[in-house]
Amino acid sequence: MAIIEMKVPVVGESVTEVTIATWNKKEGDVVKMDEVLCELESDKATFELPAEASGTLHILAKEGDTLPIGAVICSISTDGAAAPTNGVAAPAEAAPAPVAEPAAAPAAPVAEAPAASGETRVVEVKIPVMGESVTEATIANWNKKEGDAVKMDEILCELESDKATFELPAEVAGTLHIVAEPGATLPIGAVVATITVGTGAAVPASAPVAAPAAAVASAVVADKAGAVTPVAAAILAEKGINPKDVQGSGEGGKVTKADALKATTAPAPTPAPAPKPAAAPAPAAPAAPAGARAERRQRMTSLRKTIARRLVAVKNETAMLTTFNEVDMQPIMELRSKFKDKFKEKHGVGLGFMSFFTKAVSVALKEFPAVNASIDGDEIVYHDYVDVSVAVSTERGLVVPILRNADQLSFAGIEKGILDLAVKARDNKLTIEDMSGGTFTITNGGVFGSMMSTPIINAPQVAILGMHNIVERPVVVNKEIVIRPMMYVALSYDHRIIDGKESVSFLVRVKQLLEDPTRLLLDV
Template sequence: MAIEIKAPTFPESVAEGNIATWHKQPGEAVSRDELIVDIETDKVVLEVAAPADGVISEVLKSEGDVVLSNEIIALFQEGAVEATTAEPEAQGEDAPQPTEGAVASPAARKLMEENAVDSSQVAGTGKNGLVTKEDVVNFIKQADLAGSSAVAQTTSAPAEEAAPAPVVVPPPAIVPLNQEGRLEKRVPMTRLRASIAKRLLDAQHNAAMLTTFNEVNMQPIMDLRSKYKDQFEKTHQTKLGFMSFFVKAAVESLKKFPEVNASIDGSDIVYHGYYDVGVAVSSDRGLVVPVLRDADGMTLADVESTIKDYGSKAKEGKLAIEDMMGGTFTITNGGVFGSLMSTPILNPPQTAILGMHKIQERPMAVNGEVVIQPMMYLALSYDHRLIDGKEAVQFLVSVKELLEEPAKILLNL
């Protein structure tokens, strides 16, 4: 009896998804809990595993197709692997034999339909008896050859017969897409990229967004990090980076300026009594923002290890929707890509986002002398509907002062 493979139950905030990748094809052996398909939503990629040992008998949704929550996407035969692998031994023949109801690949099925080929007449040479595209091509060749021989016996054709023309399946043609005849590549936008585009556009249309800048001398943090990084890693099994200092400095500054940690809900202002800081992480599928829950109660080591885990999950496409829900404030670091200055875009419904940038050595006036210092530009984009320029500037100055005197972070000053 066939088992229905269904899409996972999507959260309320996710309406639908797309089939991203089929890791297993019809007729291919599958073990229990082995990954068979990825489904991409506008937030994360969800994985669907095999319910038991067996094979996929039929794929109902191809890659790129839209699927709904709990929609049937394939049919699965439990234990079918043993039956298909045992059959050749029972026949005791070297040549593959046609199998009633044999499983065929999508390309083979399409070719059989186009050439009116009876699937029960085609012997499968693929894994577990799978009928491949090549099997169908060879069958058509043999049928044409047999037909030509039959015609020759009933006509007065010359003794020397021309060889039948082979069946050639042409490759997809590369069609120029512009009027100048120059090649272009057109691919559909992924759900995640489309969701990011929509949210960023909404942020610009629905918020009175401004950006204020400042600069911070990173020398004190760099000295502290250089002095204790080995001991820190040995004690906490994670590296000491810069992001943990920025998170802690931002949290302490948010406590002083609650408007920066607030959000707008219709005509209401929501002041959050907690500090869930989102940290923008780049992945192959786009920018995602996992959230550090209750960041005010986290140590530097907690922040670093959690960000490391989020980064690994993002690269593997395994971030859960729960990891990215909520958030009261966001930090993004364009400096890892070499950005010297930028204006980050708000992450609605949040009303502020802090941008970090590249550390650049520059000559600075220190106590009346010109000294080379590692400087970083800070950018705070904020929603002017809620946050006035005074609070925005003072918040950024607070972050700057805490970073330049990191002892204040530890002392909550």
């Protein structure tokens, strides 16, 4: 026997408590899954609370009680007596296919099934602790489907935090019941799924699944009770489909989860008639704006929200200033052209500009330690090592993995390290360790064609170097006008601990090392 606690669901961002308006069931009643137990009132709406499983109801809160979000309202005992109400119980030998054989559930074997097939237990799969500063995670996608049989350590889904993407493995082998849908953002420790362990798992197979999604959608379908299941309502609400437009295949025409999933393709044909009204009017001019004025909304990812929050904080909390200079890239380009083939043949990686810039920055940071420092409260932390954060653009947004001990790496070591981080970023395989720390950041907007920019500091660091595109421009060399491949470089710095003299001198030193790369080899 399992006890399922029914809690006050999250019903809106600003709703912190609800009041129990009426109970539709009495203490000790046998209830079916998805059957409406009571009505809850918030300061914004009234909605219904459906049963998360079939079983015997035990009421814990009375009508008129006001409870906070997450408080337990009642519990449901999914014992043998409740099983017949669901009509889904199966004998022990039918456990691998509990839903496919509802007809084979006579009354006598039902009561004996738990004893014959062994005790069933439900294991909650929770969002793990993923780092000291990570407080929530978003479900990026599920690798398994509802009701799938999973093995221990098999990857169930991918979780996305504001720092990296993680895989969530199964803690035990059993039957998977998905609680949180893709795109849901949940706090650390929240339940994302359950795994039913034991051959007797056939009875509650679908019981624990529907409730969390139902809680989100219950307010939406309050005026359509009994016509659509809460899970289906959540899916339809997300897709923007009216439940009344979906033909239900459940009992009494009820719209089920399967109906809602199939209906996701329904909105696609509905816009099809739209071009006809546009073509009908004689003037062609109004038709163009009508098609160009479409709008769509998309929730910000955890990563994007964190980027926005941190950039705004840096702008508000630092005395940020930017100084510029330009670099004649011809010496580096000639050196690359001469040795790039042999370099790749020997080291198995290309010779790019980033290794030259990383090397030059590492040398300059040793000479100007304040640029390699960070701020911790009222203290300045000086680092005797150089961990370069390399800004990498991905589909999810900008990430800044760390190249450790860059000052001790060779050109080949730097290129290999940057390539490894770029591949991890592209495949969403960066870990917390890859993203934590860093003493100085390099960002290359030049790969996108940027000619000049003012990069924003990656706090708590105090400086960032921005690279830009290489453009052939006329410059004066030895009192002659020549055409050279030139790049503007920008150093944004925190004026609270870096003076103008230090920032300008640092950038001039970087320019000097890049325009005469032999200095990097001779350490002069």
